[in-house]
Amino acid sequence: MYTNALLTDLYQLTMMQGLYFEGKHNQACVFDRYYRHNPFSGGYTVVAGLDHLIEYVKNIHFSDDDLAYLKSTGNFRDEFLDYLKNFHFTGSIYAMPEGTVAFPQEVLLRVETTKNESLLLETCMSMIMNHESLIATKARRVRCVAGTQDTLMEFGLRRAQGASAGVYGARSAMIGGFNGTSNMLAGARFGIPVMGTMAHSWIMSFPTELEAFRCYAKHYPNSLILLADTYNTLKQGVPDAITIFQEMKDAGTLPPFYGIRLDSGDLAYLSKEAHKMFAAAGFPDAVIAASNDLDENLIAQLKLQGSTISSWGVGTNLITAKDSPSMGGVFKMAGQYENGTFVPKIKMSDNAEKISNPGRKNVLRIYDKVTGKMKADIIVLEGETIDESQDLRLSSDITPWRFRIIPAGSYTVRTMLQPIFLQGELVYQQPTLAEIIDYANDEIDTLWPEYKRLVNPEMMWVQRSETLSKLRHEVLSAEAAHFQ
């Protein structure tokens, strides 16, 4: 059987073989994972994918079939393939927990291990974390406009780009604040509440819509969301739903949660009219659910238009992150050990934004002590601390004339990267999905609304510490000296 060790790019394996024959494969090094722009032109990213990444790292090894395939490509020598037989992860990983809100340029995850292990991890790690963080962020944007009371149902499996995207996307949607999914495999694997209504095919399978509704109510009297738009929503769907609700009310079987789903037409208008009709018939608490290519922008629009929808099915636009379909997280080397000494490394670029930060780093998050809201993130060298009893000066090394003083005693500091693996051992107590969801909900509350708005959000202040700026300047100058 092939394993996920092959879930990588050819060049990682050819570089690994090259380093192996050069005797450099076990050279210790440090890699950082970070990204440069928030997806959806938003103000934040919700970190997700760590659980999946841990499974991948724990299990990484080459099977006989993997090795036979590598040999068959003609690129790899027997001695290297023998070395791969015992390959496993021996290093350390530090990461922001799932559900954390994060910002461009900051280290989301740091890997300290051998060169070859770092190379092998890069592709799959990036794939997992880019995808899951993207979907969690999209879901959070939807939750932010839906408010805390509305129900959000993830309906995207049929439009997902493959099984993995559907299943892990459903889990990420939960981290982003959804209430449940229609995806049964995600429900089974992650314990996510499964939710759903019915398809148009159910309605079309009966001589009349009324019979379709009545039959559904007979089999599922406790979860009764009737799809009301198959023929004519206001002239037939809603009146038929009222007939069924009345029959159940008369029989004393009307469940506490009942209503309709709209899947076409003007959702604002139809929901308002349907609500009026339900209220007039004595069913003011009938739930109105809606779907149809929804996303955070449409939901915000529908709310502005006074829709009475309180349950939203969101599929395609969420599961494919349609308006921002990839997250550009990268994995860059920040340094390596040469003859026992750590040598910080930098990736140069003509584009200043793309020049990487050297060294072993962490992120310190500054919160207002009274409000608990986030004020800034400072990318520091590992081990750097901030004394909360001193004034804190926030200023960027790019625009040093712009600065802000945070008075002593008015702020708290939190270290963002937590140890996940140490010397190959998993040391992280993996939270349950329910715990991650609670944490993610608390995390988003640390942002003022200005950072969460859909359009032109405020950008979180992220800066390098003075020590890191100095190191970066030194490494940059030393590199530049080579070609002067």
Ligand SMILES: Nc1ncnc2c1ncn2[C@@H]1O[C@H](COP(=O)(O)OP(=O)(O)OP(=O)(O)O)[C@@H](O)[C@H]1O
């Ligand atoms: N009041 C509204 N304001 C803004 N957008 C809306 C409103 N009502 C619906 N929409 C959105 O408009 C898009 C198109 O809706 P429309 O009803 O034309 O869909 P449709 O799938 O073409 O309908 P049908 O299934 O009847 O062909 C959908 O994304 C839908 O969510």
Ligand SMILES: O=P(O)(O)OC[C@H]1O[C@H](OP(=O)(O)OP(=O)(O)O)[C@H](O)[C@@H]1O
């Ligand atoms: O619109 P999305 O956000 O992608 O949400 C999922 C969509 O999937 C279903 O439609 P589909 O036409 O596939 O099947 P149906 O016959 O059940 O409506 C459902 O009715 C939603 O419209």
Ligand SMILES: O=C(O)c1cccnc1
């Ligand atoms: O249960 C539903 O209503 C549902 C599930 C998947 C896709 N669309 C709708």
